Amino acid sequence: MRQHQSFAEWIDRAAGQIMIWPAVLILLAFSIFPLLVSAYLTVTRFRLAPGGFELRYVGWLNFKKLLFGSQQYHLLGTFSALTATDWLIFALAAGTAAWLFVGAVRSGTVGTVGLIGRLIAAAVLLALLLLALAVTGDGAFPGTLVVTVFYVLAGVSVQFLLGLGLALLCAQRILGRSVFRVVFFIPLTVTPVGIAYLFRMLADVGKGPLTPLLAAFGLGEVSWAADPWSARLVVLIGDTWQWTPFLFLILLAAVENQPRDQVEAARLDGAGDWQVFRDVTWPAIAPVAATVVLIRLIEAFKIIDLPNILTNGGPGIATESLTLHAFIAWRTQDLGGSAAVGYTLLAVAVVCCVSFFHFVVRRARAHERP
């Protein structure tokens, strides 16, 4: 009886852990284990062998090939000499980073880990800026790293602004607003590959539905797919069409949940639309906005379907993202190279998203607290 009681007590105490362990084990099996295996793959070379395959240890060769060797053009791009303007932009950014860092040190509120984190974030972001400047000059071409960062920054910015704008419009008491909400939501329900094929058909210059319109404006012989920036723009338009509804939905919920009494009080005090947005709505939705942008940032780094279907990464490698780069390496048995690209993406995405979380999301949430 005593033993039975103690066992029951133990069960009672350990119930939480017992309940959570299956989920932890599944997570380990399907997430952490592949992560570790792919980390091992980054230092190996895959070879076919009788009855299967073998992995040969090659050290840092896969990263060396990507950063300094034959695949440098692919990951980092083709460089040109930096101009005086480029150096000025970089110096301004470096100066701002240094000023912020010194400010953090002087404030005395940031611990050692926080300072190290700031240094890593500053180093990575400044390196990305320098790389972007070096591959956008005359005769230079960006690699998959800068193209991906472009998709992320440009895409998420445009999607956020459009999503916020639509959310503010749909929060108005206008006729048929429920219809608009459903219509704006539809693209999110379509599979990305479907959207890619849709845009491929729409953008077909030979037999697409816009061909007569383009011809009427004298653009019948212009091909968006042949120019790097127009091809990237088409990918970006497709991505925006797909993901704006996600931001729209979350922001709409946030806008509709803002304190109505504060809005009404502001209106009674004679505040205009802009003042209400700036002083009431924005502070109320900022925590949600920061969080949704963070979620979108994480997702945006993984873009693959649109460039893969729309352009196959072309013209040249102009529209190829890091994920597509890794995928192309994988399908030619270069598993080590593919894993190295994947880990490069992971490093950049983690630094960017953690920085965003620390400097934007947490501050927005802090502002939210009473």
Next chain:
Amino acid sequence: MLHRVRKTGSRLAAYVLGGVAALAVITPGQAQEFEGVSIDVMTFTGPQIAEPLQRRAPDFAALNGAEVNVITVPFSDLYTKLLTDWATGTNSVDAAVFAPQWMVDYVGPGFLQDITDWVAADEALQVDDIAPFFREFSQQYGGRTYLVTLDGDFQMVYYRTDVLAELGLEPPETWADYVAIAAAAHGNDLNGDGSADYGSCIAKKRNAQSYWMITSIAAGYLQSQGTSQGAFFDTDDMTPLVDNPAFEAALDVYLETTQFAPPDETNLDVGDTRALFTTGRCALTLDWGDIGTLAIDPETSQVIDKVGAVMLPGSRQVLDRDSGEMVECDSEICPHAVNGVNRAPFAAFGGWSGGINAAADDQVKRAAYAFFSYMSQPAQSNHDVTVGITGFNPYRISQFETLDNWLAAGMSETAADSYLGAIKDSLNSPNMVLDLRIPRNQAYQQVVLDTAIARLLAGEIDKAQAMQAIAAGWSELNEEEGTDAQLAFYRASIGAD
């Protein structure tokens, strides 16, 4: 009691025997060899190639009882999907229809079933009717048979007979002729719809099936001494044959054709260029045998009986391997030249062929072989090669010798002579360029070559940089795989030993 038991037993025996006899009468010929067997066959997203497999699967099931499930994946994923399925021991794919040049990667580790004895014992396959090139190069590796040929592939140049007649021009013999015709025809209305059309349509999309095109153009500049000379690597030391004046001349042609092409040519795959050509929008195109049969499809073609085909054009100047310079053809350096023009037909891809997973169950392997044999037998094949949607092109001797099937399919005698003649000329050429068949050939061509050419077309790099990029990439792969080992594979694959 005993009598009753005996009587009942006799009745029971009679019923059983009667039942068996009745079943035998009711279901004559249904003692099907592969009843209950299911075969998962992988190939690329069609409709080509997948269509005939899917269409004929129910007929095969009715004959043999085996159910054939055709699984399709994009062409660029097919090689790796098969490899990962077989190399990791997943073995969800029992058989596949793929490029014979990939056989080298699949045979070495033992993924493919040796079917030498099965083919030898298979009278219905009529293997001797399969043209020697496909029988020996596409089906065999190291003297053993691993694949069943379902398709014959050569790249050729197709031209509009009416357009050339109107322009007073002859079909191209050299690539310079090709460019001249493209320039003359470009901008004219070629299909009577009132809008300007294109001189040349060549699939140049990246990560698709475009990377064979540049080799088709370069072949005539690079190889003049016969098949065993090779067009990809120097057979002495495995130096890539891509950083030289011959390859540069091919790149010039490749870039020049873009000027007389649709504006989005760099984003066109073979399906797109075929549609453009058969709807009358192009004067010239470079493609496999599919155009010949697609052009006679009354539902889609606007160029029925307006299409001619020639073996790949060549050059009056070729690469002298000793000096590294381009020299005029003479009887010594171009022994196979005709009218002073060196032509080297490129057996690009080699033709879709069926192979069987060695790790599949015995009964499944037998059933898969029976299916591929059924698909390749003249009764099926002779019809399928005349239908454009199948993607199958002629590969049997009888398909070249008998015009009846072609005429019945709607091809005129002139068109059939031109089409089959171009393939026969290619097949019989002693200067044929064999496709690359060394380990990881897909990385050499589908990644290094394809990416460099795409970057050149996009203006990211110039010709010299493109040639250097290909040479460096191929040399790097040689080193990774072992240059001596790759050289041995290469020499064996082109008969240089």
